[in-house]
Amino acid sequence: MEYVNLEKLGVRVSRLGFGCMRFPTTPEGKIDENRALAMLDTAYRAGVNYFDTAYFYHNKTSEEFVGRALMRYPRESFYLATKLPLSLISSLEEAKEIFEGQLQSMQVEYFDFYLLHCINQKNWKTTLDNGLIDYLLEQKRQGRIRHLGFSFHDSYALFEEVLTCRDWDFCQIQLNYMDTDIQAGMKGYELAAQRGIPVIVMEPVKGGSLATLSEDICRRFQQARPDWSVASWAMRWVKSLDNCRIILSGMSDEAQVADNLATFDKPQKLTQEELQVISEVRAMIEERTFVGCTNCKYCMPCPFGVDIPENFRMMNTYAKYSNEGQLRFDWKDMEDAERADQCRACGKCETACPQQIPIRAKLREIAARMKEQ
Numbered sequence: 001m002e003y004v005n006l007e008k009l010g011v012r013v014s015r016l017g018f019g020c021m022r023f024p025t026t027p028e029g030k031i032d033e034n035r036a037l038a039m040l041d042t043a044y045r046a047g048v049n050y051f052d053t054a055y056f057y058h059n060k061t062s063e064e065f066v067g068r069a070l071m072r073y074p075r076e077s078f079y080l081a082t083k084l085p086l087s088l089i090s091s092l093e094e095a096k097e098i099f100e101g102q103l104q105s106m107q108v109e110y111f112d113f114y115l116l117h118c119i120n121q122k123n124w125k126t127t128l129d130n131g132l133i134d135y136l137l138e139q140k141r142q143g144r145i146r147h148l149g150f151s152f153h154d155s156y157a158l159f160e161e162v163l164t165c166r167d168w169d170f171c172q173i174q175l176n177y178m179d180t181d182i183q184a185g186m187k188g189y190e191l192a193a194q195r196g197i198p199v200i201v202m203e204p205v206k207g208g209s210l211a212t213l214s215e216d217i218c219r220r221f222q223q224a225r226p227d228w229s230v231a232s233w234a235m236r237w238v239k240s241l242d243n244c245r246i247i248l249s250g251m252s253d254e255a256q257v258a259d260n261l262a263t264f265d266k267p268q269k270l271t272q273e274e275l276q277v278i279s280e281v282r283a284m285i286e287e288r289t290f291v292g293c294t295n296c297k298y299c300m301p302c303p304f305g306v307d308i309p310e311n312f313r314m315m316n317t318y319a320k321y322s323n324e325g326q327l328r329f330d331w332k333d334m335e336d337a338e339r340a341d342q343c344r345a346c347g348k349c350e351t352a353c354p355q356q357i358p359i360r361a362k363l364r365e366i367a368a369r370m371k372e373q
Helices: 033-045 062-070 092-106 121-129 132-141 156-163 185-194 206-211 215-224 230-239 254-263 272-286 308-321 324-333 348-352 359-371
Strands: 003-006 011-014 016-019 050-052 079-084 111-119 145-152 170-174 199-202 244-249
Touching: 003 244, 011 016, 011 244, 016 033, 016 254, 033 062, 033 254, 062 079, 062 092, 079 092, 092 132, 111 121, 111 132, 121 132, 121 156, 132 145, 145 156, 156 185, 170 185, 185 199, 206 230, 206 308, 206 324, 215 230, 215 272, 230 244, 230 254, 230 272, 272 308, 308 324, 308 359, 348 359
Parallel strands: 016 050, 016 244, 050 079, 079 111, 111 145, 145 170, 170 199, 199 244
Antiparallel strands: 003 011
């Protein structure tokens, strides 16, 4: 197992972190505990010592299960991370109640890594308005939190504001070879590196999308390294970045555990030739864009309620990554009136579109595609 010393924190952690949000589930939707326990045991025995969960994962059951599972190991042999669910909090008292409940649910006296969960504009305001940082720093002084950080989901401008407001122990950002310019992105990674703040990476495989690529793209990877899985290329790209200290993987089956353990068997950066393959693949993926929508929203509002940019974003994501599960989720996540099949072909959107996109025709294509689901 590949390890890294977090000099700032005085700890030695596995670079592969076990993300506990995508355990295998039973037909009823509950965690399949027998399989999940076996997966955790396999990872632990192979040297994984960082386990990341959160209040919301698996319909609020992940924390209790993970705490119960990790109780079987010596407490000093692993690092446990969980998060304060900011979207549920409207007062300091609520934060205190949730924090105490997490300790009790997970049957631990302290959290090794504790995060303000999902920082965006709204949640950052909640954090500041309710004095949550001061409260959590007090818990740190009491030894109930060892290291304090945050996970981030918003613009780079907000990331810079949050990162520079204090000397954080670590931060957690979304980063993969396709998402270098969204949210914190590479600019955020570089800022954290400059400030000596370790980065923990989530979504290194873009929620599985970088493991479900088209056959021609998969062939390009296999030509270069037939012994590597497509998903492992994404993991290897992230772990080639020195300040990406821990890379989280939400493993959902035994094969993913085995593949990740092979990927993190020893320190190994991508070569220049392998980085060139990544660049070629990135270009191949971008070429699959369904529609050149820039999300300017000049087409909005639609008189009938169709969310045109969201339909285009959804279909662009599918065209690039062939992820049927994500496509179905995005479609279901929209309100009925927002979906492409509600277009009445009035044409108002096309007269406003600066890109001269044939919006009505594209919406018809999406509606026809989703009718097949």
